[in-house]
Amino acid sequence: MQTATAHAPAHELTAPEPHTPQKNGLRDYVDNIRGTTKSFWHGMSVTLSYMFRKPITAQYPDRMPVGRLADTLPARYRGFLEVDRDICTVCKACERACPIDCISIGEIKDPKTRKLVGMDRFDIDIGKCMFCGLCVEPCPTGAIQHTREFESASASFTNLTFRFVPEGTVSPVYKVPKGSTAFMRAELGSITRAIVKNWDAPPPPFPAKDTKKPTHAATTKPSGAAGALGRELAVRALEAKAKSDIPKLQKTFEDAMAGTDCGDCGYADCFGYSDALAKGLDFDPGKCAPGGAESKGNLEVMLVALKTGKAPEAPVEAVEAAPTPVEAAPTADGADALQKELVAKTVAAKDNPDALKAVFEEAMAGTDCGDCGYADCDGYSTGIAKSGDNDPSKCAPGGSETTANLRAMLVSLGRKPTT
Amino acid sequence: MQHALDTFISNQFHVDAATWAWTQVIYAIAIGLAAFALVNFGAILAGIFSWAERRIAARMQSRIGPNRVGPGGFLQWFADAVKLMLKEDLIPTQSDSILYRMAPYFVMVGFSCTFVVLPFSHAIAATTMDLGLFYIIAITALIVVGVLLSGWASNSKWSLFGAMRAAAQIVSYEIPGGMALMVPLLISGTLSMQEMIRMQGGIQPEAGGNFLTAGGWPWNWNIFHDPAAFVCFFIYFTAALAEGNRAPFDLAEAESEIVAGYNTEYSGFRFSVFFLVEWGNVWVMSAIACTAFLGGWQVPGISLAALDNATGLSSIGLELLSLSFFVVKTLSLCFVVIWLRWTLPRIRVDSMMSLCWKYLVPAAFASIIFETVWVLAFARSPSFQLFFGVIMSIAAGAVPLWLFAKRTFDNIRDTGDRVDLTNW
Ligand code: SF4
Numbered sequence: 001m002q003t004a005t006a007h008a009p010a011h012e013l014t015a016p017e018p019h020t021p022q023k024n025g026l027r028d029y030v031d032n033i034r035g036t037t038k039s040f041w042h043g044m045s046v047t048l049s050y051m052f053r054k055p056i057t058a059q060y061p062d063r064m065p066v067g068r069l070a071d072t073l074p075a076r077y078r079g080f081l082e083v084d085r086d087i088c089t090v091c092k093a094c095e096r097a098c099p100i101d102c103i104s105i106g107e108i109k110d111p112k113t114r115k116l117v118g119m120d121r122f123d124i125d126i127g128k129c130m131f132c133g134l135c136v137e138p139c140p141t142g143a144i145q146h147t148r149e150f151e152s153a154s155a156s157f158t159n160l161t162f163r164f165v166p167e168g169t170v171s172p173v174y175k176v177p178k179g180s181t182a183f184m185r186a187e188l189g190s191i192t193r194a195i196v197k198n199w200d201a202p203p204p205p206f207p208a209k210d211t212k213k214p215t216h217a218a219t220t221k222p223s224g225a226a227g228a229l230g231r232e233l234a235v236r237a238l239e240a241k242a243k244s245d246i247p248k249l250q251k252t253f254e255d256a257m258a259g260t261d262c263g264d265c266g267y268a269d270c271f272g273y274s275d276a277l278a279k280g281l282d283f284d285p286g287k288c289a290p291g292g293a294e295s296k297g298n299l300e301v302m303l304v305a306l307k308t309g310k311a312p313e314a315p316v317e318a319v320e321a322a323p324t325p326v327e328a329a330p331t332a333d334g335a336d337a338l339q340k341e342l343v344a345k346t347v348a349a350k351d352n353p354d355a356l357k358a359v360f361e362e363a364m365a366g367t368d369c370g371d372c373g374y375a376d377c378d379g380y381s382t383g384i385a386k387s388g389d390n391d392p393s394k395c396a397p398g399g400s401e402t403t404a405n406l407r408a409m410l411v412s413l414g415r416k417p418t419t
Numbered sequence: 420m421q422h423a424l425d426t427f428i429s430n431q432f433h434v435d436a437a438t439w440a441w442t443q444v445i446y447a448i449a450i451g452l453a454a455f456a457l458v459n460f461g462a463i464l465a466g467i468f469s470w471a472e473r474r475i476a477a478r479m480q481s482r483i484g485p486n487r488v489g490p491g492g493f494l495q496w497f498a499d500a501v502k503l504m505l506k507e508d509l510i511p512t513q514s515d516s517i518l519y520r521m522a523p524y525f526v527m528v529g530f531s532c533t534f535v536v537l538p539f540s541h542a543i544a545a546t547t548m549d550l551g552l553f554y555i556i557a558i559t560a561l562i563v564v565g566v567l568l569s570g571w572a573s574n575s576k577w578s579l580f581g582a583m584r585a586a587a588q589i590v591s592y593e594i595p596g597g598m599a600l601m602v603p604l605l606i607s608g609t610l611s612m613q614e615m616i617r618m619q620g621g622i623q624p625e626a627g628g629n630f631l632t633a634g635g636w637p638w639n640w641n642i643f644h645d646p647a648a649f650v651c652f653f654i655y656f657t658a659a660l661a662e663g664n665r666a667p668f669d670l671a672e673a674e675s676e677i678v679a680g681y682n683t684e685y686s687g688f689r690f691s692v693f694f695l696v697e698w699g700n701v702w703v704m705s706a707i708a709c710t711a712f713l714g715g716w717q718v719p720g721i722s723l724a725a726l727d728n729a730t731g732l733s734s735i736g737l738e739l740l741s742l743s744f745f746v747v748k749t750l751s752l753c754f755v756v757i758w759l760r761w762t763l764p765r766i767r768v769d770s771m772m773s774l775c776w777k778y779l780v781p782a783a784f785a786s787i788i789f790e791t792v793w794v795l796a797f798a799r800s801p802s803f804q805l806f807f808g809v810i811m812s813i814a815a816g817a818v819p820l821w822l823f824a825k826r827t828f829d830n831i832r833d834t835g836d837r838v839d840l841t842n843w
Pocket residue numbers: 081097098099100101102103124128129130131132133134135136
C-alpha cells in the first residue's frame with residue numbers, strides 16, 4: 001500500500017483509502033456487529049446443511065456403487081493405449097509422434113523388394129507413457145487408441161510393457177482399401193484388458209541384449225569360444241572344485257551373475273542361484289535375466305568346464321568380434337540390387353507417366369499413411385511422376401532407404417532432387 | 420473424596436482415619452489413581468475428538484472421512500496414536516534442547532490440571548474447589564508458557580512467529596474471556612464450579628417450586644437469565660476459541676503462512692502432546708461454558724434435594740442421568756466448535772486483535788455493569804426471574820433455533836438436494 005501511494009499521481013494521494021473502518025464511527029461499529037451475526041447465521045446454516053447431504057465421495061476401489069470404475073469414465077478418457085494390429089499399417093507414425101519414445105515397432109521388410117511385410121514387435125511401455133495422445137492423432141486407421149483402463153499396479157515391472165504382437169509371431173501389414181475412411185476395429189478396450197489380465201502372471205524374463213540376432217560368441221559356441229572373463233572364471237571354478245571349496249565356487253559363480261539380487265532367477269538373490277549351481281543342485285545357466293546372454297554364456301562355460309574337468313581354450317578373437325550384422329551384407333547387396341532395378345525401370349518408363357508413377361510407388365513404403373503430405377502413396381508417386389515434386393525424402397515409413405532410391409531414380413531422369 | 424476415603428478406611432481397616440499412620444499413603448494412592456484416570460480420560464477424549472472432527476469435517480465438505488479402521492473408522496485415532504508414538508523423536512541440533520523437551524509438558528500439565536475442578540455430574544468431580552473458576556483461568560495460563568517455550572526453543576523463525584502470535588492472542592483474549600465469566604459469577608455468587616451448577620437449579624420444591632421450575636430447564640440456565648448473560652455466553656465462547664487456538668483463530672498454527680507455527684519442529688510423541696491438548700481443550704472450554712451458562716449437570720424436573728438424598732440404585736440412576744445431561748450438552752458445544760472450524764476462514768491478525776479489543780472487551784465490561792444492576796434489581800424476586808427466563812429461552816433460544824433449522828433445511832431444498840444420511 002505504501003509504495004503504491006508513493007508512486008501514485010498527486011491528485012490520487014488525497015483520495016480516501018478504501019475500507020477505512022472508522023468512516024462513520026458508531027454506524028460502522030454496529031454494522032460490523034450486524035454483518036458478523038448475519039454471516040455467521042448464513043455460513044453456519046450452509047455448512048450444517050451439508051452435514052445432512054450425501055457425500056459425493058466414491059469409495060474406490062472396493063465400495064463402488066457401480067461396477068467397474070473404468071466403465072464409468074468419460075468416453076474420451078485417455079487411459080492405457082490399445083493397438084488393434086488387424087488394422088495397423090505399420091506406418092510407425094505413432095512411434096515417430098511419441099515424444100518420449102515409448103512405442104517401439106519392429107518392422108519386417110521383404111529382403112528383396114524392401115517392402116514392409118509385417119511387424120514382429122509392437123511394444124508400448126505404459127510405465128513411461130504420459131498419456132499425451134500424440135500417437136493417436138497421426139494414426140491413419142485408428143488402430144492405436146486410448147482405452148478407459150487405468151489401473152496400472154503390476155507385480156512386475158516388465159509387465160508394464162504392453163506387447164501387442166506376441167513374442168515370436170509376425171503380424172501382417174494392413175493394406176488400406178482405396179478410398180476407405182472407416183476401419184473395423186476390435187471392441188475398444190478388449191485387447192488391452194486381455195493384456196492387463198495377465199499382469200499378475202509371472203513376469204517374462206528381462207529382454208536379453210541381442211536376442212534378435214544371436215551372434216554372441218558365448219551363446220552359440222560356449223566351450224570353444226569363451227570370452228576372456230568366462231575363461232578366467234572357469235579356471236577359478238576348476239581350482240575351487242579341486243579344493244572342494246564350495247563357498248569359493250559359489251563366489252565364482254556369483255561373479256558371473258548380474259549381481260542385482262532381483263530374484264528373477266527364482267532364487268531369493270544372486271547368492272541363492274550361485275549356491276545352487278555350486279552345489280550341483282541346478283544346471284541351468286540361463287536363469288539370470290539381467291545378466292543377459294553374457295551371463296548365460298559365462299555360466300555355461302563354467303559348468304562345462306566343471307563337468308569335463310578341462311579349462312576352455314583361449315578365446316577365438318574373430319568370434320568375439322563377429323557380431324557383424326549377419327543381415328547387413330546381404331541387405332546392402334539387396335538394397336543396391338533393388339535400387340539398380342528401380343533405376344532401370346525408371347529409365348525404361350521415362351516416357352510413360354503412368355508407368356513412371358507405378359515405378360515410383362513401388363519404391364515407397366506403401367502404408368498409405370499420408371505422412372508425406374499427400375493422401376496416400378498414390379498421391380506422392382503421382383506428385384513425383386506427373387507434378388514435378390522433386391523431394392525424395394517425404395516417405396517417413398520408408399526411411400533413408402526409400403529416400404535414397406527415390407533420389408537415384410530422380411537423378412536418372414535428369415531431375416534435381418531437392419534433398 | 421476425602422470423606423469417602425475416610426469411610427473406606429474405617430470400614431476396611433477398622434481404624435480411625437484421622438490418627439492412623441497409613442492414612443496419607445491411602446490418600447496418595449487414591450490421588451494417583453484419580454489423576455491417572457483423569458489424564459487418560461483427557462488423552463482418550465482428545466483422540467476420539469480427532470476422529471469425530473475428521474468425520475464431521477468430511478461430511479460438511481461432502482466427503483466421508485476416515486471410515487476404514489474399526490467400525491465407522493472409530494479406531495482411526497488409536498492407529499494414529501500408535502503411529503505418532505512410533506515416529507522418530509527429532510530434536511533440532513540448533514535448538515535449546517532442554518527447553519525444547521520441556522515445552523510439551525507445560526502444555527500437557529496446563530491442560531490436564533483443569534480436570535481437577537471440571538465437573539462431570541452431580542457427584543463426579545475430582546474436587547469441589549471453592550476457587551474453581553479462578554483456578555482454571557490461572558492454570559490454563561501454563562499453556563501459554565509451554566507454547567512460548569516451544570517456539571523459542573525450536574530456534575526456527577516459523578515456530579517463533581507462531582509462539583508470539585499465540586502469546587499475543589491468548590493474553591488478549593484472557594480479558595474478555597475472564598470478564599464474560601464474571602457474569603455467571605455475579606448471578607450465582609460463587610467461584611466453585613459445582614456450586615455454580617447447583618445455583619442453576621431454579622425454584623426448588625422446598626421454596627414452593629414444582630416440576631416445571633426446579634432442575635435443569637432452559638429457563639433456569641444462566642444463559643437465559645438476562646440479556647447480558649446471553650451476550651456473555653458468546654463472548655466467552657469466542658474468547659475460549661481464541662485461547663484454544665481453534666479456527667478461525669488458529670493463527671498460531673496458520674499452515675498457509677508459518678508452516679505449523681510453534682510446533683513446526685516437533686515430531687513423534689512430543690508433537691502428539693500438542694495435538695492432544697488442542698483437541699482436549701475443546702472439551703475443557705465446552706465443559707466450562709456448559710457449567711457456567713448451560714446448567715451443567717442439572718436434570719430438568721429433578722430437584723437438588725432429590726439428587727442429594729437419593730440412595731442405592733436410584734442414586735446411581737440419577738447420577739448417570741445427570742452425567743449424560745452434562746456430557747450431551749458439552750458434546751453439543753464441542754460439535755459447534757468443530758462446525759465453526761469448517762465454516763469460517765482464518766481471520767487476519769489485525770482483525771483478530773480488533774475483534775478482541777474493540778468489540779469483545781467493551782461488550783464484556785458493559786455486560787458486567789448491566790448484570791450488576793440486574794442482580795441488584797431482581798435477585799429478590801425469583802418468580803420474576805423465572806418469568807423472564809421463560810421469555811428469554813423462547814425468544815433467544817427456541818425461536819432462533821427453529822429459524823436456523825428451517826434455514827438449514829431450506830438450504831438443502833433450494834439446491835434440489837435432500838436429506839440423506841447414507842454413505843458413511
Ligand atoms: S500417449 Fe504420448 S507418451 Fe504415450 S505412447 Fe502415445 S505419444 Fe507416447
